[in-house]
Amino acid sequence: MQWVIAGLGNPGKEYERTRHNAGRDAVAHIAKENKFDEFAFNKTANALAAKGVVGGEKTTLVLPETMMNLSGKAVAAFVKSPKAAKNLLVIHDDLDLPLGTIKMVFGRGSGGHKGVESVMRTIKTKDFARIRIGISASGKKNGVKKVAGEEKVIKHVLGKWKPPEEAAIKKAYKKAAEAARLFVTEGVEASVQFANTR
Numbered sequence: 001m002q003w004v005i006a007g008l009g010n011p012g013k014e015y016e017r018t019r020h021n022a023g024r025d026a027v028a029h030i031a032k033e034n035k036f037d038e039f040a041f042n043k044t045a046n047a048l049a050a051k052g053v054v055g056g057e058k059t060t061l062v063l064p065e066t067m068m069n070l071s072g073k074a075v076a077a078f079v080k081s082p083k084a085a086k087n088l089l090v091i092h093d094d095l096d097l098p099l100g101t102i103k104m105v106f107g108r109g110s111g112g113h114k115g116v117e118s119v120m121r122t123i124k125t126k127d128f129a130r131i132r133i134g135i136s137a138s139g140k141k142n143g144v145k146k147v148a149g150e151e152k153v154i155k156h157v158l159g160k161w162k163p164p165e166e167a168a169i170k171k172a173y174k175k176a177a178e179a180a181r182l183f184v185t186e187g188v189e190a191s192v193q194f195a196n197t198r
Contacts, residue, residue: 003054003184004078005030006062008071008092008115019135020068020157022169023092023115026133027061029173030054030180036061045077055185069114072122082125089129089183090119091176095157097134098144100168102176104131104195106188129188131176131195133169 007027015021031039036052039061048063064074079088092115097103107127110116120126135157137145147156161169175195182191 003057003059003087003089004062004075005054005059005089005091005180006064006071006075006119008064008068008090010068011065015158017160018158019161020093022133022135023090024063026091026131026173026176027063030177031061033177039063041065042077045074047074047077049078055181057184059184069118071115072118072120075119076122079123082123082127085123085125085128089131089180090116091131091133092116093135093157094132095136095147095153096144097132098136099134099165100172101134101198102131102172102179102195104129104179104192106130106192129183129191131179133172133176
């Protein structure tokens with residue numbers, strides 16, 4: 001059984017270490033932690049892909065080399081059917097979660113995330129697992145400080161991490177990597193339980 005973990009983000013130097021690339025960076029962290037082969041460009045998928053093992057299970061890590069809202073094509077090259085999608089984990093940024101927190105969901109709507117919408121449209125199912133990584137500034141009582149207005153949202157999402165945020169996001173990547181390991185070794189319930197417990 002082959003597992004696929006895709007990290008959504010935008011390719012290119014100017015998007016490196018931006019909040020919108022949290023999913024892409026989390027998957028790069030998984031690659032490093034599990035000593036994967038180097039990422040190599042896969043022409044058919046228009047993505048960087050690396051093969052390796054997570055928790056003893058054969059896994060392909062995928063980083064689409066398209067802009068975020070076209071991510072689906074890259075994922076579809078590795079996930080050929082709705083049945084295969086049950087072994088897919090997509091990791092992406094989420095503006096509705098406070099920085100440093102992660103949430104795992106299965107078979108849910110896109111929540112307005114263009115990259116996730118693209119994946120759902122292309123593989124023709126929403127029945128796959130997702131890890132949402134919070135990128136919002138924390139508001140009162142650990143709530144989310146809402147960013148209002150399209151221009152401000154874009155500026156926040158495409159902004160680079162500030163030094164004080166680095167530690168929190170690194171912790172989130174570590175937790176996401178562990179949730180991914182549980183997903184491939186123990187299944188979606190175990191990983192959801194782990195990911196969604198503070």
